[in-house]
Amino acid sequence: MGAKEKGKRSVPCSKSRHFVQIDLTLSLRAEVPTGDADAGPSKNELKKRQKALEKEKKAAERAAKQQELAAQQAAAEVVRSSRHRLGRLELILDRCRILRQNSTVLCLSTSHRRAPGLPRAQISSFSTLDGQTVLFRARVQTSRAQGNKMVFLNLRQRSDSVQALVTATPEKISKQMVKWTAGLADESIVLVQGLVRKSPEPIKSASVQDVEVHVSQIHLISGIDGRLPFTLEDASRADTDEVIYDADGKPQQFNRVLLDTRLNSRVVDLRTPTNQAVFKLQSAIGDLFRQFLNNNGFLEIHSPKLQGAATESGASVFKVSYFKGSAFLAQSPQLAKQMAIAADFERVYEIGPVFRAEDSNTHRHLTEFMGLDLEMTIEEHYHEVMELLDSLFLSIFRGLREKYSAEIAIVGKQFPADEFKWREGPEGTLKLNFRQAIDMLVEDGVPRETLDDINTENEKRLGRLVKAKYDTDYFIIDKFPMELRPFYTMPDPEDPTLSNSYDFFMRGEEILSGAQRIHDPALLAEKMRSKGVDPDSMKAYLDGFRMGCAPHGGGGIGLERVLMLFLKLNNIRRASLFPRDPKRLDP
Structure with missing residues (x-):
């Protein structure tokens, strides 16, 4: 090897079978620093370092991806190996x-x-x-x-x-x-x-x-599709204006769920423990109503809710299209109950919807509610009916207290209220006649000339007076003026300005209206005309009495109102599953 060839060696090239000569001497010289030692690395050296850093970064990213993939594979393997412990169940439950x-x-x-x-x-x-x-x-x-x-x-x-x-x-x-x-x-x-x-x-x-x-x-x-409209914790909070303080004495801030918000998302609202208890109690009232009447010889009937004429007055009925004519939604099963008595059923009851086209946006009115109605023959006196109804209510109150105390307590946590009271023992239920009730209100300062009827405000006032004097939330008022009652109400034989009719009250609000009915067709037609009802428009109803009908009476109860007042829920919509009022048809 010649002098010129010293310091040179041949290495194979991947692109050719020939050897390429690389001057190692020049390479070595490049590594020897020249000039000022403090001049820092050269541009080439910086480029090399930059490339090395990028290479290290890419290697780290590849390693991280490999680690992530391995973790995912491990997690998937855990899920596969423990599939029977967790996961979504199949939609079709027939396997x-x-x-x-x-x-x-x-x-x-x-x-x-x-x-x-x-x-x-x-x-x-x-x-x-x-x-x-x-x-x-x-x-x-x-x-x-x-x-x-x-x-x-x-x-x-x-x-x-x-x-x-x-x-x-x-x-x-x-x-x-x-x-x-x-x-x-x-x-x-x-x-x-x-x-x-x-x-x-x-x-x-x-x-x-x-x-x-x-x-x-x-x-x-x-699972849940979307967001809940409110939390059940907020919807279950006590309905009170009292400020609640934390351990440090600071007032706690809570979201208050308004009634309209609840009703707009009723399905979620009904899941609260309070509502679960409320509607268990509603079911219990219907069950206790049935049990008592079945044990007393009553037969359950189911009357039509489409009628050809209004039951009481055309102003408070819903008129609906019926093929080429019109029909009315039943205000009550009143006519059907009476015709069942004329058909010798003797004692009947029904639990069914009642429709009232009254634009009453109050705490106690609905346009559709559940009616608990009964009708029975009378042997000697219409008080037989009133006393049976009284026994019915006492049976319901006792049944709720004895069998559903846990549900009553659950509701009481959200809606605190005094325990509902009624009189037991020899003294029995408090019974006032209409004039006695008026006298109590007059003694309390209500002008007598304003008391032709007892309006809602005075009903509540009377309830407070009765509670203070007799310590009861439940009482009966008898002998209402004839002008205040519907056409089928029997007049008092001794004073035709009064009627053989009665109302029942809970916490100062009416929950039942009832009376002896007119079973004489001539007197019934006369009273219909006096109330502005054409007897010919209700011929089928009148014909039942023309063929003979026993003396009878009955009453109609609003299920939601009884529940609202027993628990003191303060608004009947809380006692209705999906309430209907003049402003609400959904959900």
Whole structure:
């Protein structure tokens, strides 16, 4: 090798089979610093460093992506391996059925496994199931996560609730399951399997306070699409103007859910424990009404709600199109009840809708409500009917107090009220005649000339006077003036200006109107004309009496009004599932 070739070596090139000569001497010289040592790195050196940094950055990004992908794959594997513990249930529920006879489970899908023969449980019974595994469906009322290892749930069935917890464990429950559970929206419906255990201390946020559920499986049945219009916590807050203070003495700020807001989103509002209790009590009143009358020889009937003529007066009926003519929505089953008596049914009752076309936007009026009506034959005196109705109400009041005290207490937490009182024992229910009631109001300062009728304001005033004097929220007024009653009311035989009619009151508001009915067709036609009703327009009704009808009487009760006043809800719309008034037809 010649002198010129010293310091040179040949290396293979990837693009050619020939060798390329690289001057290592020049390369070495480039590494030797020249000039001032403090001049800093050269431009080439900076470029090299920049490229090295970019290379390191890209390598770090690739590593991070690989790590993220690995984590996702691991999470997916956890979900796949524990699919039976969490996730959304299938929409069509025809793949799995418990066969109760032999305590086995017939399943076509393996995505959800249950303990063989495990029955569905009710939260209300959990206090008696300590140490047992339960399967139950509930709503997620609230959830609270503690890191990624534990989440507390408040699960609700109707008005019952229990605390449940999902805790990450190496053997069964993954952190991903805890995270998934914590992400469930409030009011979602879930299917839960878990072990009931005694709680170390009372759980004040739940109705079942002595036990909690340690969740082993949780499945989403139905989620929430959108946002809730208000929280159930806000909707369940006590209806009071009192200021509530926290532990530091500072006033607490709460969202108050107005009645219109509640009614516009009634489905959500009805989920509160208070409303669950209210409508359980409404159902109870209907049940107690039926029980009493069935035990007293009454027959339940179902009358038509489309009629060819108004029951009382055309001003308060809804007129509807009926093929080529018109019809009216029934103001009450009054005509049908009386015709049933003429047909020798003797004692009948009905629970059904009543329609009133009155533009009354008050706390106690609805355009459609549920009527509890009855009619019965009279043997000697119309007080037979009044006394039976009194016994009916006392039976309902006692039944509510004895069997539904828990529901009454739940409602009382949101709507605080004095306990409803009535008189028992030998003295019995307070009974006043109309003139006695007027005298009480006059003695209290109401001008007598303004008391041709007892209006709503004076009804409440009379209720306060009666409560103060007789210590009762329930009383009866008898012998109303004839001019105040409908055409079918029987006049008093001794004073034709009065009628054999009566009203019942709760907390100073009317909840029943009743009377002896006119069963003589000639007198009935006469009274119809005096009230501006053409007898020919109600020929079918009159014909029933022309063929003979026993003396009879009855009364009509407003279900929602009884419920409102017993619980003191202050507005009848709170006692109606989906109220109808002059301004509301939805929902």
